[in-house]
Amino acid sequence: MHPAIDLERLREFSDGTEDGLRTLIRIFLEDIAQMIGELRAAVTGGDAAEIRLLAHRSAGSSSACGAPGLSALLGDLEEAALSGRMDGRAGQMAAIDTELDRVTLFLTDYLASLGETE
Amino acid sequence: MKRILIIDDNQMVVNLYRSAFASAGFGVEFANDGESGVAAARRTPPDVVLLDLMMPKMNGVDVLTALRQDPALSAIPVIVISNAYTPERTEQLWKAGATQILTKASTRPSVLVDAVRTALAPK
Numbered sequence: 001m002h003p004a005i006d007l008e009r010l011r012e013f014s015d016g017t018e019d020g021l022r023t024l025i026r027i028f029l030e031d032i033a034q035m036i037g038e039l040r041a042a043v044t045g046g047d048a049a050e051i052r053l054l055a056h057r058s059a060g061s062s063s064a065c066g067a068p069g070l071s072a073l074l075g076d077l078e079e080a081a082l083s084g085r086m087d088g089r090a091g092q093m094a095a096i097d098t099e100l101d102r103v104t105l106f107l108t109d110y111l112a113s114l115g116e117t118e
Numbered sequence: 119m120k121r122i123l124i125i126d127d128n129q130m131v132v133n134l135y136r137s138a139f140a141s142a143g144f145g146v147e148f149a150n151d152g153e154s155g156v157a158a159a160r161r162t163p164p165d166v167v168l169l170d171l172m173m174p175k176m177n178g179v180d181v182l183t184a185l186r187q188d189p190a191l192s193a194i195p196v197i198v199i200s201n202a203y204t205p206e207r208t209e210q211l212w213k214a215g216a217t218q219i220l221t222k223a224s225t226r227p228s229v230l231v232d233a234v235r236t237a238l239a240p241k
Contacts, residue, residue, distance in 0.1 A: 056172055060126075
């Protein structure tokens with residue numbers, strides 16, 4: 001199983017300070033939760049073009065921020081939407097939600113270890 | 119200061135790259151779709167372009183083709199970074215004149231900055 005997050009990658013993207021890393025993690029968590037919420041709605045609605053766009057965008061953010069498992073699942077959904085194989089989309093979305101929970105738990109635990117209080 | 123133009127429709131990714139390149143001493147501009155990316159390059163030619171592939175309005179291959187067909191921009195190094203490669207698309211990008219092709223998921227920020235520095239180094 002992939003690690004939920006490649007912390008070294010996230011650190012490299014921050015400004016090198018703990019505050020910078022905290023800010024980056026908070027922005028990522030907010031951003032990815034919103035994008036995947038929109039993706040969930042598109043999956044429910046069955047709009048393949050919207051699913052493809054949102055899955056692509058979410059996969060890009062996840063891979064850039066060092067969440068390889070989440071990025072791979074989103075890439076699979078994007079590919080399914082692109083090829084019109086939409087019968088398994090509910091199961092794919094459930095797997096994405098589970099992985100998002102894992103990523104969120106990992107990062108919130110990490111923030112807590114840094115002394116995050118918000 | 120060398121100027122990099124980042125063309126990517128994902129604001130989160132743009133912010134990450136902007137931070138990495140600003141820390142490395144680059145001037146950074148960005149565009150959120152292919153069409154505005156080409157317009158930004160024509161307005162103020164950058165020293166190097168970092169280009170996403172799948173974007174609204176104009177995709178990365180079309181942006182690269184437009185840049186290479188413009189005499190004022192044709193020599194600018196263009197580094198393509200995406201997760202959306204197929205063998206056909208990769209071949210299209212090389213034929214269209216990509217300087218370097220990188221994968222978003224596996225390219226660490228330091229590697230990306232090094233790739234840009236290499237692209238800018240005198241030949």
